[in-house]
Amino acid sequence: MSELFNRRSAMGFTGGAAGLAYSLMGSHSAVAANLGSADIEPRGTDGILERLPNLDLESYDEFSTSTRVWINTDLNRSAERRAVQILRENGLNPREEMPFEKAVSLLADDPVISFRNHAWQRLQMHMWTELRREFYNNYDAYMSEMEAADNKGPGVLEMSPGIEPEYTKHEIHMQPGGYTGDEFAGHLYHYGTNNFYNGQNYQDERHVSLANAVPVPADGKVMRILDAGSSCGQQVVALKKRFPDAEVWGVDIGAPMVRYSHMRAVDMGVDVNFRHALSEETGFPDGYFDIVTSYLLHHEITEEATYQTIRETERILRPGGVYFPVDVYTNPGRRRIDGTGMRHIRDWMTHRWNHERWWYEYQRADFFGEMERAGMNVIEGGPKTQVSSQVSMNGGIANVIGIKPA
């Protein structure tokens, strides 16, 4: 059984750096700055993104992004070329079905494939480490900044400490502490995942694009919207931008994530609300929302949590309401999973070495079937979306929609 880690005794940086006041506070923001003297923006903003607080860290981010693009393209191609060679050398057709264990046992120790996995992990760890160094070296200042926002509006922040189930406490993507176990999980996720998008989401472009793709109910009424598993709140802000008159909420089980999301929204002056809650148990009344969205939620939760989330979504949608869950396999074509050697190696690299803990559970979940069993009408040819770093999919691919019958 996994060892439950206690941050008090085991994590990261030590010594007296924490507690230093940040020396260069001040607002040069181009957007509303509502955090007063607690606001940490030593280098101002670039559009809606608060610039990283020093030039070196910004350069680290740039280089990590460029390196990640190289890994995702050249190095991945080399690794896959090696996989094809090895499978053929062993008399196997890479495009035919084969047992997972056989594919991994043949491919796992190849130097090119191994280096690809090494590079992926270490690059990510470099970024997490450098970001944490910044936040913990200025611990008091960053914590004070969050505290200054906790009770400020225009939106509200609702916290429920202690509700986190065990399955939510893993270090997905190797993010130190995961989504629940580090005070700066929101900071880390926001800045650490910028390079996941190959440099194409610094202004929340992907979230704005997804928000603009969200289908509206047939009667056109959109009074309340929920983004389930809202992470650092980018999609919630983007939804508010598209639906300025709607009451928009985000829920996430990562308390530090929703805390950061709220702080960011307060700083931007955006009237959105965040609740620390599970997507499978949101606490909202029956029929409360006109639209429920999620982005990259389901592959980070268990199969059972996915089913519960779908049922909970059906409960909180009003008749005629729309469910728009965007994830890696929420498009009908890509949901047809094959068992070829190439497929195994890609999934294995994602699950094992990107620490996507629930990847296989998500894959085998009967996602569309559960939507139907929950009572939704399932429309497989929904709006086109792009997911994560799939930069090559210009225009995206059709995503599923669930409609609660009127």
Added chain:
Amino acid sequence: MADGNGKHKTYATNFYKTDIDNVSFLGNPHIDNIATTLMAMGNELWTNRKRIHVLESVMRDKGVTADLIEQYEPTDEERARWAKEREVLVERLYSHFARVDEYEFSSEWKDK
């Protein structure tokens, strides 16, 4: 340390740590460490190049020439501060070689 200094309201939970600090991909942990260091050096190299680009642009706008840079003699304070920075750089680059297994495997990965 990561739990803070007791002055602030906290929400972080305990968590399950990955086995990343115990993993070797390249057959020998020290080969992994060398590769890790090379990746870190790439980051350091770009970080410094970027800063030089910024400096050159700022200085050019202020009329500072390349010859003035070549002739510059650091102050004692600068020498001490830069020495400290080099220590941090050495730690960043070479601490990987001193990596030992700090943690028990904490995840039940069945596939490797």
